[in-house]
Amino acid sequence: MARKRPKEQGKKGSPEWMTTYGDMVTLLLCFFVLLFSFSEIDAKKFEAMIRSFQGSIGVLENGNTIEVSEYISEALDDDLTTDQQQELEDFRELKEKLEAFLTENNLEGDVLVTLEVRGLVLRFQDNVLFDSGSAELKSTSREILTYLSTFLVEPDLISKYVRIEGHTDTDPLRPSSRYETNWELSVARAANVVRYLIEEVGLEPKRFSASGYGEYHPIAPNDTAENKAKNRRVDIVILKSELAISLPQESMMED
Template sequence: MGRKRGQEEAKTGAPEWMTTYGDMVTLLLCFFVLLFALSTIDAQKFRAIMQSFQGSLGVMKGGKTIENNLYIHEALEEEKTTKQLEELEDFKKLQEKIEAYLEQNGFQNEILVDLEPRGLLLRFKDNVLFDSGKADLKGNAGQTLLFLSDLLKQDEFANKYIRVEGHTDTDPIIRSQKYPTNWELSVARASNVVRFLIEEAGLQPDRLSASGYSQYHPIAPNDTDNNKSKNRRVDIVILRSDFVKSEPYY
């Protein structure tokens, strides 16, 4: 059938204005998706904070949060760092007090006081606490140990754990039935220091431990008499809280 003359041809498809409208809506959608993506982290933080409040106010048993959230963990790490700094300051003050006491009593060259990763180290050099080949405390050794124990009873150190370590050089024990090897001697020396701190100084037994390492933790090569005297020592370590938590027997 023929088309009438003058009749306009019908247009197919969407109106032209729909193309512009569709582009605009697409751009708006992308814009709001971008805003949502940028605000996702804040929303997570808000949810984490709310969950933390719920736990701390006793909504959940034991005061725990609903989940182990990354942002809560970061906040706890910041608090942990603050506590570590406070503990470090306490150790520095303790170190100053001990060093002042040692200088007043002429022991500054016999007892080393140093901060190390484990905590505060007191290193008693050769023959300060014991005579050669013996594990009985010398008469004047108790005075220094009593002074140390008085400091460790103060509030800021009352919960600190103390490790006593005995060390020897490589020279074998000669003519001793009581201490056949350096193992027995190093353990006996550490044990006697711990026993004194408990029975004479009054420290709580659960704060103390004794270890003997014989010749196997030297701080100098055992090649000269001077170096061997450095290795014959007793170390008292006042442990940092984080180090104690990593030790299974505390």
């Protein structure tokens, strides 16, 4: 009796189409490797970018939001529109003029001019504009503010919004002070600067706003007398145009 031949078993292994698919994926991988090899990565720019992201979540010392870096500035400049680049150039020219004025009048240690993401910032230590615990402008500070106001009416800046910010350290006020907390003091100082620029100098009121932050936006730890002096300050911020959209618009005020 003849033995039955076993049924022929099917072929084992992957389907034939997998070979073609695998070749295609390998070729794509080689293509992207070649693209990567042709590109150039600037290690310094990459490191600066990483530090910027760290700062944006408060990782950097003193809670800085972005670390100053020429590489970051160059990258941001490249992404600006023509109008934004012109505005930035106007701010840079104004910064140089202000620094020259401060140097001529021996004020460079009391007033700091910086160009930040929000705009051009003039930072006054509190002893420049006010006496300790007071919100009344000193006579010498009025002269400084009057001169600085001449820059605010230049053609390139006449339409810019300006925000005055008051800040204090963590020390409580003296019982004899007319202000109960640092909140009231910081608000009063900012408001009095705004009032002087509007009522005495004659600048356009709708361009200005006043903010008081008390002790809660320090630029240095409140652990030494020197650092506390840095935190007691008034900032005059000439805002960039794109930040003005957060302010009340003229059409809204007319309604």
